[in-house]
Amino acid sequence: MRERAEEASILHIDVDAFFVSVELLDKPELRGRPAVVAHETGRSVVTSATYEARALGIHSAMPLARAQRLCPGLLVLAPHMEKYAAASRVIMDIFRDITPQVEPLSIDEAFLDVSGARRLFGSPTKIAQIVRQRVHQATGLTCSVGGGASKFVAKVASQRAKPNGVLVVHPTRTLEFLHPLPVKALWGVGTVTNENLRRLGIHTIGELAQIPLHALQSALGEVSAQHLHDLARGHDARSVQSTREEKSISSELTFEYDVADPEVIRQKLLQLSLRVAARLRHLGVAARTVGIKIRWHDFRTVTRSRTLVQPTSVGQQIYAETVAAFEGLSARGQHIRLVGVRAENLLGAEAAEIALWDPYEQWRGVEAVMDDTARRFGRHTVTTASLLRDTGRMVDPRTIEGPGTGAEH
Structure with a gap:
């Protein structure tokens, strides 16, 4: 818990336009121009946009084709995930040099509880300036910092x-800060909730704070109403969690063209299963439930999950379950836009060692060797032979691995 809630001891630090800013570090001649990070292919989406591009209405998750219509001269920079990961490690280390109370939210943002760092570094405002200076000196990147007595206000x-x-x-x-803001600034207010609040004549956080709770519950339900009512009054008791238990691991990809060939789908499920399994082993956990996500060409999306008798972190076993789930969809002949693999109900890895007979024991050893090779020589230096055929291309560079992978700011 925070030591002194009467201070603005919670900081939220967010690197500005992270991906595209990293790409521009070695391209200074392009700075100041509308630019995005994306694969320059038909179905690519914008992963990150400069503020010059944002001023034109371009934002992350927007289809690249639409962004190029908004700005015909838009610069499109190919993504390099290894660069982003390296920069993130440097930035998170800087945060932890200030305080051990760091809660990463994604690759480029985190909460810091600086209540214990004030004696060494000064006020929260001073600490914010120190962090920004150190990040810029170490990486060339800029970041924005918000502070408050709670995580919500800091964000x-x-x-x-x-x-x-x-x-x-x-x-x-x-309250002076929050109440003039639109209600959509509240965590949990999406399009539907915002419209419901508008019907009640509520447009600002201050107006929401004044409405009786029972009236809000009638419109939004008990849980949502209580949550928003508390935030509108500045109440947010959540503390910074320096360690966070991951509840699921997932990975997905979008095809450049709709795919109907089941062999291509199976190959991609194998690729994603191996990736998810490697992440499970890295975290020292095993999954009791695995599942798939399929998005058809018309954007209909279905998910299916299967619960295992024994938890696993073996990619081949995850693959076998996901293929079985896929084949149970009767998807033959249907065109598919996106596939994903998810591992849930995570337990300590020792839970996977209970079985007296493990049909995937050999694969467990093979994948352990793959892990070791990847650590020593890089992630793509070894893979299974069936993944060496070029049967489809992934165009969305963002791989969702675990919670907190949100859109960039």
């Missing part, structure tokens, strides 16, 4: 500080 403040700014809200001014 909202960092968004208002963008780009490349600091906004620390003193606890005594929390």
Whole structure:
């Protein structure tokens, strides 16, 4: 728990336009121009956009084709995930040099509880400036920092500080800061909830704070109403969690062209299963439930899951289950846009060692060798032979692995 809730001791730090900013580090001549990170293919989506591009209405997750219509001269930069991972490690290490109380939210943002760092570094505002300076010196990147007495206030403040700014809200001014903001700034207010609130005549956080809770519950339900009512009044008791238990691991890909060949789908399920399994082993956990996600050409999406008798972190076993789930969909002849593999109900890896007879024991050893080789020489230096055929191309560079992989800011 926070030591002094009367201080703005929670910081939310978010690197500005992370992916595209990393790409521009060695292309200074392109700075100041509308640019995005994306694969330049028919179905690619924007992964990251410069603020010059955002001013034209371009944002992450937008189809690249639409972004290029908005800006015919748009610069399209190919993604390099290894660069982003390396920069993220440097940035997170800087955060942890300030305080051990760091809760990463994604590759480019985190909460910091700096209540214990004030004696060494000074006020939260001073700490925010120190962090920004160190990040820029070490990486050339800029970040925006918000501060407050709670995680919610810090997160909202960092968004208002963008780009490349600091906004620390003193606890005594929390309501003064929050109440003029639109209700969509609240965590949990999406399109549907926002429309429901508009029907009640509620447009700002301040108006939401004034409405009786029972009236809000009638419109939104008990749980959602209580959550939003608390936030609107500046109440958020959640503390920074320096360690977070992952509840699921998933990976998915989008095809450049719709695919109907089941052999291609099976090959991609193998690729994704091996990737998810490697992540499970890296975290020292095993999955009791595995499943698939299929998105058809018309954007209908289905998911199927299968619970295992024994938890596993073996890619070949995950693959066998996902293929069985896929074949149970009666998908023959249907065109598929996206496939995904997910592992859930995670347990300690020792749970996978209970079985007296393990039909995947040999594969367990093979994949352990693959892990070792990947650590020593890189992730793509060894794979199964069946993945060497070029049967489809992944165009979305973002691989979802675990919770907290959100859109970039």
